[in-house]
Amino acid sequence: MKAIFNSSLKSLQLLVPISGLSVALPTFADTTDNDFGALCNPQKISSVVSAISSTKVNIHKIENGPSFSGGTNFVPASKKLPAYCQVTGSFVTNSETGKTANFLATFPENWNGKYLQLGCFSHCGAILINDAASVAAPIIAQGHPGQIIEKGYASFSTDEGHTSTAGGSWAIKGPGKVDKDAIEDFFYRADQVLAKMGKIFTTEFYTELRNSSQKPDYSYFAGCSGGGRDAFVAASYFPEEFDGIVGGSAYDATPVAFHRVGDVLATIRSPEADVSPELVALIDPIVKAQCDELDGVKDGLIQNPAACNFDPMRDLPKCEENSSSQCFTLAQRKTVSVALTAVTDEAGNLVAPGYSISELQATFRPEVPASSSEALEPWGEVGGSSLGNWEMGNATIKIFANKNAPDFYTRHLFSFESGGSGPTTGFRSIVPRSAVTKVETENRMGIGHTPENWGNFINQDRKFLMWHNWSDEALTPYLSTNFYQQLAQLHGGIDKLQDNVRLFMLPGTSHCSIGGTGPGNFDAITAIEEWVEKDKAPNSLLAKLYPPSPIIQPEKTPLRTMPLCKFPEMARYKGKGNINDGNNWYCPEGDKSLLEIGESGRQAGAISINEK
Numbered sequence: 001m002k003a004i005f006n007s008s009l010k011s012l013q014l015l016v017p018i019s020g021l022s023v024a025l026p027t028f029a030d031t032t033d034n035d036f037g038a039l040c041n042p043q044k045i046s047s048v049v050s051a052i053s054s055t056k057v058n059i060h061k062i063e064n065g066p067s068f069s070g071g072t073n074f075v076p077a078s079k080k081l082p083a084y085c086q087v088t089g090s091f092v093t094n095s096e097t098g099k100t101a102n103f104l105a106t107f108p109e110n111w112n113g114k115y116l117q118l119g120c121f122s123h124c125g126a127i128l129i130n131d132a133a134s135v136a137a138p139i140i141a142q143g144h145p146g147q148i149i150e151k152g153y154a155s156f157s158t159d160e161g162h163t164s165t166a167g168g169s170w171a172i173k174g175p176g177k178v179d180k181d182a183i184e185d186f187f188y189r190a191d192q193v194l195a196k197m198g199k200i201f202t203t204e205f206y207t208e209l210r211n212s213s214q215k216p217d218y219s220y221f222a223g224c225s226g227g228g229r230d231a232f233v234a235a236s237y238f239p240e241e242f243d244g245i246v247g248g249s250a251y252d253a254t255p256v257a258f259h260r261v262g263d264v265l266a267t268i269r270s271p272e273a274d275v276s277p278e279l280v281a282l283i284d285p286i287v288k289a290q291c292d293e294l295d296g297v298k299d300g301l302i303q304n305p306a307a308c309n310f311d312p313m314r315d316l317p318k319c320e321e322n323s324s325s326q327c328f329t330l331a332q333r334k335t336v337s338v339a340l341t342a343v344t345d346e347a348g349n350l351v352a353p354g355y356s357i358s359e360l361q362a363t364f365r366p367e368v369p370a371s372s373s374e375a376l377e378p379w380g381e382v383g384g385s386s387l388g389n390w391e392m393g394n395a396t397i398k399i400f401a402n403k404n405a406p407d408f409y410t411r412h413l414f415s416f417e418s419g420g421s422g423p424t425t426g427f428r429s430i431v432p433r434s435a436v437t438k439v440e441t442e443n444r445m446g447i448g449h450t451p452e453n454w455g456n457f458i459n460q461d462r463k464f465l466m467w468h469n470w471s472d473e474a475l476t477p478y479l480s481t482n483f484y485q486q487l488a489q490l491h492g493g494i495d496k497l498q499d500n501v502r503l504f505m506l507p508g509t510s511h512c513s514i515g516g517t518g519p520g521n522f523d524a525i526t527a528i529e530e531w532v533e534k535d536k537a538p539n540s541l542l543a544k545l546y547p548p549s550p551i552i553q554p555e556k557t558p559l560r561t562m563p564l565c566k567f568p569e570m571a572r573y574k575g576k577g578n579i580n581d582g583n584n585w586y587c588p589e590g591d592k593s594l595l596e597i598g599e600s601g602r603q604a605g606a607i608s609i610n611e612k
Helices: 006-015 034-039 040-049 180-210 226-239 253-266 282-294 331-340 387-401 431-443 451-457 480-490 524-536 599-606
Strands: 058-059 071-077 084-094 099-110 114-118 154-158 172-174 218-224 246-250 350-352 416-417 429-430 464-467 501-506 540-545 562-566
Touching: 034 040, 034 180, 040 058, 040 180, 071 416, 084 180, 114 180, 154 180, 180 218, 180 226, 218 226, 218 524, 226 246, 226 451, 246 524, 253 331, 253 350, 253 387, 253 429, 253 431, 331 429, 331 599, 387 431, 451 480, 464 480, 464 524, 480 501, 501 562
Parallel strands: 114 154, 114 218, 218 246, 246 464, 464 501
Antiparallel strands: 058 084, 071 084, 084 099, 099 154, 416 429, 540 562
């Protein structure tokens, strides 16, 4: 999950295996509670879960996550963390068919009386960053490594019912045949069933440990990217399971599929259409020269990329004929335009927003060259193993929505042109509205970005802390800003919506805050706790930029700090003092600067309620 695609998964794979790194955490006793250690073994745990009559649970070793002999692992207390017990196994998600999904449970000895469910990544298929003991856990929960265990949360995760991280091959049964059970588990069911099972498991575990009746007082969910999708789906379809939810840089499968497939097809639409990473690297300095100071200070961060007026067709250096390392041909400028411009239907209506112009990366290119630029399946057999842009989008459109129909080809849906009567006129991908409706309808239960489905969440007075990275190279930030404004229009406007849902945008940060030039690490878990348990809604969140490292190292002095303001407020420099010190920035109450849209935002498909 650096993203939902392969280049991002490579970054994830660099993070997950790391062990033995020095991370400063609070000191805990070096002694081990013998009763706690004795409980953490397969026989004892199996006896505990036998009380869970509603969902059959089996304790065993899993191969697509932390691998423990017998399915349990006890970790004694250290100076960094309290003692904790991890358990793996499977649980039944569909009692009629016997379908199962794998899970990981983490039980700290210092249980705080709360339950936390961690979302997955991409199209899931493994338990990696959604492991509370992983140094990569802050990707989905923010905070620092070990924080979830340190704070005493009983946490649960699932692989969402399949054991392959490929985009959709796990769902194929043959031409025109898909595994409906597996798709439903991925869309929503594994997380919904886990929420019930996990809380019962937690109750039984700590009742056994403490020899007195125990039950979670509060229940939370946190995720980013694919885990952000999980968070949005939970809010949409089973909000009663969680008091508070944190959802970051959330994956909205339908628009992402159409945008990302359009991106890679644009690079092979002609022999000279591809744009090398070296050329892409030339774009950001041009954008920064135009847009950095729009927020009032030249500091290397663009606080509102939508307000810019960058035009790739006009502003990129032009080559008359052949491409070079310092200029863009007409075909290459059009390819960049496809990445930055919204996908529309044939009538010019928005289908999917384009990327933010802030720190554009080369992730709009295919992971590997097409096997044939003319082929109906340009990157080979459908459902392949690479987490590439094509494979992910093709899975959503062809496998999930069109049931792997042998006579259906995703490529047939796409054309490219500029102009039109709508607000989006740049060179872009165009797809039939009927095809979009088909994907939305068939994949409905896996989509959390439908504003009409959030009524129960808000009526139940649940709390949702939403966030997105302005320089997200995998999932455009306009997925969140557009959705938030649409949700506000259904629920009394932004001021009223903020009673239950608040959005925070992070300038200069990449997908799920894994990188970037801006401060991207903040304490999301504590913020949602304060909101739910103390009715202290977050008006701003302090974000930190740490020295480059594969993991967050909170013992290091941050290179920069700044407040993240609740949308649509934009952080402002006070005019004096070190710009890298968050104390010299503030959030203007009532400010609406993030609603301002320039030509960049308009072409990308960003909406603003100010324009309605």
